[in-house]
Amino acid sequence: MNRRTILGTVAAVGFGMITSVAGADGLPALEKKERYKVGFAQMESNNPWRIAETKSFHDTAESCNWDLVATDAAGSAAKQVSDVDSMIAQGIDVLFLPPREEKPLIPAVMKARAAGIPTFLVDRSVDSNVAQAGEHYVSFLGSDFIWQGQQVAEWTLENFKGEKGIIVELEGTTGSSPANDRRKGFDDVMAQHDNMEIVASQSGDFARDLGRQVMETLLQAHPDVNIVYAHNDEMAIGAIQALELAGRKPGEDVLVVSIDGTRDALQAIIDGKMGVTVESSPFFGPLACEVMNRYAEGEEIEPWVQVKDRIFTADNAAEFIDEAY
Known part of the structure; x- marks a missing residue:
């Protein structure tokens, strides 16, 4: 029985979400290898922020040796869950997920964990009363x-x-x-x-x-x-x-x-x-690569990989506009 079969045991289904039973080591491990099949389930692409984030993952795929599977849920939480289902069926190694809403995306997090796929939440999180970093997903990458x-x-x-x-x-x-x-x-x-x-x-x-x-x-x-x-x-x-x-x-x-x-x-x-x-900042690709590689090396990842943000006013807007998206 392989690792994903062991981790894929479903314990209960209720209240529209799935609770899974993981192995003794808790979160799914990530085998260290040359290339990874990486899933990025984007929530929508109707504004510059989301477009820049998706581009950051595509740009990182080449430098980080990823075979990237990227989707666009077009603003639908239900489709975003379905997109994750499809990625699981395609055998991704890692999932990066920006949850459109805190509660509706919990099933996607639980299904990925049950399938033995390490999941990192990106730029948004889920309801911490139901799913926690270090137990149901590896970490949240994002701002305060x-x-x-x-x-x-x-x-x-x-x-x-x-x-x-x-x-x-x-x-x-x-x-x-x-x-x-x-x-x-x-x-x-x-x-x-x-x-x-x-x-x-x-x-x-x-x-x-x-x-x-x-x-x-x-x-x-x-x-x-x-x-x-x-x-x-x-x-x-x-x-x-x-x-x-x-x-x-x-x-x-x-x-x-x-x-x-x-x-x-x-x-x-x-x-x-x-x-x-x-x-x-929407530029999560490089950070996602760095944290994923640390996880593959067996490092313990902090529950919240916090992005440090700046403040733009009339004093510095002209200085930084050329690097803005």
Whole structure:
């Protein structure tokens, strides 16, 4: 009986997820060899961040001796689970997974573990009450989303010129770890200041056009808004478009702040339309290669391989725009 047969014993099926029984050593091992068949189950490709991340994995495949199997779930959690099923059937050695949402992608994590495939979560995580690093998957590779939200809030407090902040928050994909944590980081800081009020908070699904539409609607209900906090740059750019169409002046009578560090956001900062964006790097390919090779060598991988992010403002946006995506 081979390793994957042993690890593939299914213990229970319930509540839409699978719980597996691993070998005595816990997580599946990764045999050290010259080439690996690597699965990368991308969640969507409808924005510059996702496109840059996927390109980073393709670029790394050649330098890291990967035979890369890459898919695109087109924004569907169900398809992302199905994509992982297909990769398991194709016999991948390793899985890198950016879960679209925290709960719906748990079955994919459990199925990969049951099949004896080491799994690394990339840029997003899953519900830690159900699946944990070091037990159900090897590690989470990504940023500190709470810290990102906190940094945006602190910068806003230091740079807002008005007496009272009337804040509209454009949230990311409902149920995703970055949306949950970026909201918590920002909201918890703002809750400590009586002169700051979040009057509306609504999902724009991390998309530029939807962010514009949501901002247009919220402007009708809250025409006095003077701070817009977007969970990513795409929604922030959409919000800027909506504000300008409504006759508002981003950067003058309304402060727009965001997260990601895209080229368009840095240009908006240079143009004076956005105040700050906190970096959330999409270039995970090289890090994925390095961590996977460490795991194959038998090293114990930390549960969270944290990416260190920068803060872009008018002081440094021009310096870094050429390396932005």
